[in-house]
Amino acid sequence: MIKKNQYFLLFIMTAVIALGVLVEVVFRRPYSFHGTVINPPLPVTDFTLQTANNEAFRLSDQKGKIVLLFFGYTSCPDVCPVTLATFKQVYDNLGEDSQKVRFVMITADPDRDTPDKVSEYVARFSPEFIGLSGNRSALEPIWKQLGVFVEKQDSGSAAGYLVSHTSSVYVLDPNGSLLMTFPYGTTEIDMANDLAQLLKQSKQ
Amino acid sequence: MKIIKLLSILVAAVLATSACGGSSGELTIQDAWVRPARAGENGAAYFVITNGTTADDTLLSITSEIASATEVHMSMGDANGVMSMQMQESVTLTARDKVEFKPGGLHVMFVNLTRDLKVGDTIPLVLNFENAGSLTIDVPVKAP
Structure with missing residues (x-):
C-alpha cells in the first residue's frame, strides 16, 4: 500500500513539473504574428492623395501612427x-489603441471613384475611416511600390467593368515603412492582436 | 426476449428518422441576408441552397425589383492575393447537396440599386430554377 502511494506521489510531482515547463514554454515564447512580416521594413515613398472635399492626405503627416492600407473600389x-x-x-x-491606427482605403478605380465617393463609402463603416482617391499618375506609383495589382476586367456584367485587385491589407509602421501584410480573410481577432503587439513594441 | 424485440424496434425507428433527416426531398433556401448599401451603388446577397431532391437542378437566374440588374458572381482569389469577380451564367445544384453563397465567394450582385438597403428592411428575391421553378424569398438586410 505504501509503495502504491509513493508511486502516486511521484506521478503527481512529475505532472506538476511538466505543467510548469509547459506554462513556461507557452508564456515566454515570443509573440508570433499572424500577418506576413516584412523584415527589414520597406520604406514607402511619401505620397499625397485626396480625401473628402478634396482635402489632401499626406502619408508623412501620419508619422507616429500605424497606417492600415486597403485597396478596393466602391462598385465592389x-x-x-x-x-x-x-x-x-x-x-x-482595439479600444483606446484604435486612436493610434489610421484605417485607410485607397481606390483601385480612380476613373469612377472620386475622393468624396470613397470617403462617403468608408465612413459608412466608421466615421474615423479615411477614403482616398487621386489621379492615376498619383496612384500608380503607390500601387507599384507596394506590389498592388490592379486591372480592369470586362465581365459582361451590367455594372460595366469590374476591377481585379490585390485584396491584402498593408500595415505601415509609425515611421511610414511597410512592416506587414494581412492576406484577405485574416480574422479581426488576429489583426487586432498583431496591431496591439506592434503598438506595444513601438512603445519600448 | 421481449427487451431485445423492443430494442430492435427502437433502433429501427432511430435509423429511419436519421435517414430522412438529411434531406427534406425539396429544394430549400436558408440563411439569406443582404448587405446594407445605398441607392446607386452595387449590393450583395447571400444564402444557402440545399437541393434535397434526387435530381440535379440549375439556378438559371435571379430577379429583384431593387436594382437595374441582378447577377450571380463568384469572388476568387489567386495565389498572389489578387481578388476578381466572375459572372456566373448559371449555378449547378447537385442532388442531395448544398451550395453556399458567402462573402468572398459565390454571391448575388445587385447592379445599380434603385433604393437604399437599410438594416431591418426586407427584400423580396425571386430565384428561378430549371426544375424547382420560381421560388420567392424575403431576405432581411443585415450588417455582416
Missing part, C-alpha cells in the same frame, strides 16, 4: 465591404 459589392467590416471590428477590438 463583396470583397471590399467584407474588408471594411473587418476594419470596423478591428477598430472596436
Whole structure:
C-alpha cells in the first residue's frame, strides 16, 4: 500500500513539473504574428492623395501612427465591404489603441471613384475611416511600390467593368515603412492582436 | 426476449428518422441576408441552397425589383492575393447537396440599386430554377 502511494506521489510531482515547463514554454515564447512580416521594413515613398472635399492626405503627416492600407473600389459589392467590416471590428477590438491606427482605403478605380465617393463609402463603416482617391499618375506609383495589382476586367456584367485587385491589407509602421501584410480573410481577432503587439513594441 | 424485440424496434425507428433527416426531398433556401448599401451603388446577397431532391437542378437566374440588374458572381482569389469577380451564367445544384453563397465567394450582385438597403428592411428575391421553378424569398438586410 505504501509503495502504491509513493508511486502516486511521484506521478503527481512529475505532472506538476511538466505543467510548469509547459506554462513556461507557452508564456515566454515570443509573440508570433499572424500577418506576413516584412523584415527589414520597406520604406514607402511619401505620397499625397485626396480625401473628402478634396482635402489632401499626406502619408508623412501620419508619422507616429500605424497606417492600415486597403485597396478596393466602391462598385465592389463583396470583397471590399467584407474588408471594411473587418476594419470596423478591428477598430472596436482595439479600444483606446484604435486612436493610434489610421484605417485607410485607397481606390483601385480612380476613373469612377472620386475622393468624396470613397470617403462617403468608408465612413459608412466608421466615421474615423479615411477614403482616398487621386489621379492615376498619383496612384500608380503607390500601387507599384507596394506590389498592388490592379486591372480592369470586362465581365459582361451590367455594372460595366469590374476591377481585379490585390485584396491584402498593408500595415505601415509609425515611421511610414511597410512592416506587414494581412492576406484577405485574416480574422479581426488576429489583426487586432498583431496591431496591439506592434503598438506595444513601438512603445519600448 | 421481449427487451431485445423492443430494442430492435427502437433502433429501427432511430435509423429511419436519421435517414430522412438529411434531406427534406425539396429544394430549400436558408440563411439569406443582404448587405446594407445605398441607392446607386452595387449590393450583395447571400444564402444557402440545399437541393434535397434526387435530381440535379440549375439556378438559371435571379430577379429583384431593387436594382437595374441582378447577377450571380463568384469572388476568387489567386495565389498572389489578387481578388476578381466572375459572372456566373448559371449555378449547378447537385442532388442531395448544398451550395453556399458567402462573402468572398459565390454571391448575388445587385447592379445599380434603385433604393437604399437599410438594416431591418426586407427584400423580396425571386430565384428561378430549371426544375424547382420560381421560388420567392424575403431576405432581411443585415450588417455582416
